[in-house]
Amino acid sequence: MFKIIKKVLLYIFLIFLALELLVRVFHLQNERPNRYADDKGVEKWVPNQEEYSVTGNRRQNVGKYHINNFGFNSVHENYSPKKDATEIAIIGDSFIEGFHEDYTNSLGQQVERNLVNTTVLEFGYAGYDFADELHLIDAYDDLFDKIDYSFIFIRFTDDLERGNYEISSRLSLDTPISKAVKQIKLLVYLKDIGALDPLLQLPGKIINFVSRTKLKNEKTDEELKKEALVKERLRFKNFKTLLEKYPIDKNKFVFLLDSSLCSDEFLNYLKNNSYKYLDLNSILSDSVKPSTLIYDQHWSKSGRKLIAELIVNYSKKHFID
Amino acid sequence: MLFNSIDFAIFLPVVFFLYWTLFKKNLKAQNIFIVFASYLFYGWWDWRFLALIIFSTLLDFTIGNFLKNENRVLRRKLLLSVSVIINLGFLAFFKYYNFFVESFVDAYTFLGSTINVSSLNIILPVGISFYTFQTLSYTIDVYRKELEPTKDLIAFSAFVCFFPQLVAGPIERATNLLPQISNKRSFNQNQIIDGLKLMLWGFFKKLVIADSLSPIVNDIFNNSSTYSSTTLIIGAVFFAFQIYGDFSGYSDIAIGTSKLFGVELMSNFKFPYFSRNIGEFWRRWHISLSTWFRDYLYIPLGGSRGTKFKNIRNVFIIFIVSGFWHGANWTFIVWGIIHALLFLPSFIFNNNRKFTNEINLLNSFKEFIINSLRIFQTFVFVTIGWVFFRSESISQAFLYLKRMFFDFSSSLYVHPSGYRMVDYYLILISFIVFEYFIRNNERNPFYFKNKFLRFFLYVVMVFAIILFYDDGVDRSFIYFQF
Numbered sequence: 096m097f098k099i100i101k102k103v104l105l106y107i108f109l110i111f112l113a114l115e116l117l118v119r120v121f122h123l124q125n126e127r128p129n130r131y132a133d134d135k136g137v138e139k140w141v142p143n144q145e146e147y148s149v150t151g152n153r154r155q156n157v158g159k160y161h162i163n164n165f166g167f168n169s170v171h172e173n174y175s176p177k178k179d180a181t182e183i184a185i186i187g188d189s190f191i192e193g194f195h196e197d198y199t200n201s202l203g204q205q206v207e208r209n210l211v212n213t214t215v216l217e218f219g220y221a222g223y224d225f226a227d228e229l230h231l232i233d234a235y236d237d238l239f240d241k242i243d244y245s246f247i248f249i250r251f252t253d254d255l256e257r258g259n260y261e262i263s264s265r266l267s268l269d270t271p272i273s274k275a276v277k278q279i280k281l282l283v284y285l286k287d288i289g290a291l292d293p294l295l296q297l298p299g300k301i302i303n304f305v306s307r308t309k310l311k312n313e314k315t316d317e318e319l320k321k322e323a324l325v326k327e328r329l330r331f332k333n334f335k336t337l338l339e340k341y342p343i344d345k346n347k348f349v350f351l352l353d354s355s356l357c358s359d360e361f362l363n364y365l366k367n368n369s370y371k372y373l374d375l376n377s378i379l380s381d382s383v384k385p386s387t388l389i390y391d392q393h394w395s396k397s398g399r400k401l402i403a404e405l406i407v408n409y410s411k412k413h414f415i416d
Numbered sequence: 417m418l419f420n421s422i423d424f425a426i427f428l429p430v431v432f433f434l435y436w437t438l439f440k441k442n443l444k445a446q447n448i449f450i451v452f453a454s455y456l457f458y459g460w461w462d463w464r465f466l467a468l469i470i471f472s473t474l475l476d477f478t479i480g481n482f483l484k485n486e487n488r489v490l491r492r493k494l495l496l497s498v499s500v501i502i503n504l505g506f507l508a509f510f511k512y513y514n515f516f517v518e519s520f521v522d523a524y525t526f527l528g529s530t531i532n533v534s535s536l537n538i539i540l541p542v543g544i545s546f547y548t549f550q551t552l553s554y555t556i557d558v559y560r561k562e563l564e565p566t567k568d569l570i571a572f573s574a575f576v577c578f579f580p581q582l583v584a585g586p587i588e589r590a591t592n593l594l595p596q597i598s599n600k601r602s603f604n605q606n607q608i609i610d611g612l613k614l615m616l617w618g619f620f621k622k623l624v625i626a627d628s629l630s631p632i633v634n635d636i637f638n639n640s641s642t643y644s645s646t647t648l649i650i651g652a653v654f655f656a657f658q659i660y661g662d663f664s665g666y667s668d669i670a671i672g673t674s675k676l677f678g679v680e681l682m683s684n685f686k687f688p689y690f691s692r693n694i695g696e697f698w699r700r701w702h703i704s705l706s707t708w709f710r711d712y713l714y715i716p717l718g719g720s721r722g723t724k725f726k727n728i729r730n731v732f733i734i735f736i737v738s739g740f741w742h743g744a745n746w747t748f749i750v751w752g753i754i755h756a757l758l759f760l761p762s763f764i765f766n767n768n769r770k771f772t773n774e775i776n777l778l779n780s781f782k783e784f785i786i787n788s789l790r791i792f793q794t795f796v797f798v799t800i801g802w803v804f805f806r807s808e809s810i811s812q813a814f815l816y817l818k819r820m821f822f823d824f825s826s827s828l829y830v831h832p833s834g835y836r837m838v839d840y841y842l843i844l845i846s847f848i849v850f851e852y853f854i855r856n857n858e859r860n861p862f863y864f865k866n867k868f869l870r871f872f873l874y875v876v877m878v879f880a881i882i883l884f885y886d887d888g889v890d891r892s893f894i895y896f897q898f
């Protein structure tokens with residue numbers, strides 16, 4: 096009995112080693128850079144990291160990233176605006192961070208290439224919400240004062256869940272143990288493709304089984320609508336609260352948003368209070384080619400191209416000209 | 417509990433460990449433990465239907481013992497009829513009630529009358545078709561005096577509910593399984609290792625072949641009216657491999673799991689897509705069901721004895737009943753009729769058993785060409801049959817085939833989620849080539865002598881399972897619905 100268990104365990108171990116090797120050889124795993132909070136309390140990536148971000152079981156999407164000296168994914172090492180050039184900042188979450196594309200062809204780079212004498216400074220960081228973005232602008236106000244104008248990407252449904260800034264729990268993802276586990280590429284890969292989900296969900300399942308917790312009955316449409324309305328109002332309130340704390344220059348800052356995700360009340364508020372915004376909805380929904388990736392919700396090559404064109408056209412119309 | 421679930425991944429090692437440690441020394445305790453584990457396995461899905469299995473077990477156990485002490489022909493027939501009527505009655509109610517009601521209403525409507533009969537919202541107990549046939553085989557064998565009835569209720573219960581094959585077969589005969597359960601099993605390391613290897617092969621077929629083709633097949637069949645002929649061909653061929661991977665994968669996992677407990681189940685699939693005619697196909701596909709029908713329906717009907725007309729009638733009956741066994745839908749009956757029609761020529765000309773020797777394509781160039789064409793022809797026929805099997809209705813199947821054959825058009829098919837299609841073509845080709853190499857070793861797919869080659873194959877299988885893992889896919893087995 097124990098002889099066979101030993102043999103099976105040995106084979107499992109050897110197969111594990113062989114798979115680790117295969118994952119490394121074919122570079123199937125997604126490499127995430129390490130994070131930190133700088134002396135101003137802004138969460139960023141540790142500078143000077145370069146690797147490949149891989150999406151999908153079979154490398155369906157690969158992008159090379161380069162974390163610059165400032166802590167963001169960009170071709171520009173340092174963010175030092177010049178007087179004789181135009182600087183544009185794009186601030187946002189993983190959509191702006193753009194790990195799904197080579198950093199040399201990022202959204203910012205596509206914008207930059209289509210504008211004359213312009214540098215695009217990218218401030219994308221996965222998980223950033225509106226509070227993170229405004230805190231960043233506030234912490235680096237001397238830099239943003241020098242930048243000619245900025246686009247702030249917000250997703251109404253995700254980025255307005257809190258009304259004040261606190262350093263996020265994301266930093267705890269980079270504990271020494273998690274850093275060590277990240278060295279086992281097979282585990283990283285399996286986790287990313289969801290193959291470990293059944294195992295990770297097991298404790299919760301057992302607890303539910305033991306405590307005999309039953310799922311609540313499904314909510315009625317009316318209850319769901321009410322709930323959605325409450326959430327919309329809370330997000331709108333958070334938006335106003337954050338802007339009260341971190342006011343922005345309405346002439347220099349433009350919101351990049353998808354109006355189909357926003358409440359009417361929110362959009363009307365922007366209009367009535369002279370906040371500028373650039374709506375991504377129509378170009379993404381009218382796109383013939385898929386504007387998002389297969390495996391996740393992020394923009395595909397064609398989606399990014401369309402948004403870059405939109406930003407370029409808007410910039411030419413409202414700022415450059 | 418699904419074989420491909422985390423629940424089973426925990427259940428199996430625990431049961432295995434307890435079975436060979438705590439309950440090893442006492443056969444009775446081991447069998448009680450099998451019954452307990454099997455009820456847990458089944459009850460995990462819906463414990464209420466355990467009552468059906470228990471009832472069926474008690475019924476056939478009792479009738480079997482009555483039959484032992486009864487020599488009067490009429491009484492014996494009566495006892496057998498009670499078992500057949502009650503067992504098939506349950507099956508008819510749970511599986512076919514709504515079908516009969518709806519067909520009855522349709523027939524009335526067709527004749528110009530209307531009738532108001534409401535159908536019931538009946539849940540089909542998983543595996544009912546399988547364990548019903550298994551218990552029936554026991555009673556019939558005892559009735560025929562081919563099997564001595566058991567007096568051990570626990571062993572009989574374990575025979576009926578043995579968890580590896582409870583929900584989707586292989587449909588075991590009491591003559592094979594019951595003696596193994598009634599006698600002491602010994603811990604055999606080689607048997608256990610063979611079981612684990614077979615399980616790996618089964619998981620590969622299920623997770624890599626069946627599950628990865630499933631979204632493509634669903635997309636093509638659900639939107640068949642909008643797709644070109646070439647895409648419909650892909651849909652039909654992929655379904656042929658999906659159902660094969662799904663069901664033979666399940667069977668291999670079941671046979672492999674049984675080996676872990678010292679039990680040998682019968683083979684259910686022997687590389688059916690290498691068959692050179694339909695007769696050979698049915699000796700290689702779902703063997704436990706086709707031999708069940710042969711022994712308990714075809715031969716009692718007269719088999720191939722008697723007039724040619726009777727023979728042909730028997731062939732049609734067995735194929736139609738086989739189709740109907742799969743589900744309460746006319747599509748399955750048409751599928752059965754198609755196979756009867758395909759089988760008929762070789763049956764009439766007495767060459768349905770022409771191909772009983774092993775397949776070897778590489779003997780000579782001439783043999784390669786001839787046998788490849790035969791295999792291809794059989795596969796095409798079988799795949800046309802699968803279109804009926806997979807379609808929601810007969811009209812959908814006919815439209816599918818019409819577009820596929822008569823409104824020819826071609827276009828590049830794009831995966832519903834946008835994945836690379838070439839991955840699926842490559843994995844299918846590799847699968848067919850590998851199946852050819854192991855074509856005589858359905859119970860030992862990793863039979864190669866070279867240790868390193870075997871290890872390489874294990875790694876490739878596990879790697880492929882990971883590469884094609886899709887957490888969004890429905891992982892249940894197709895044959896659970898039957």
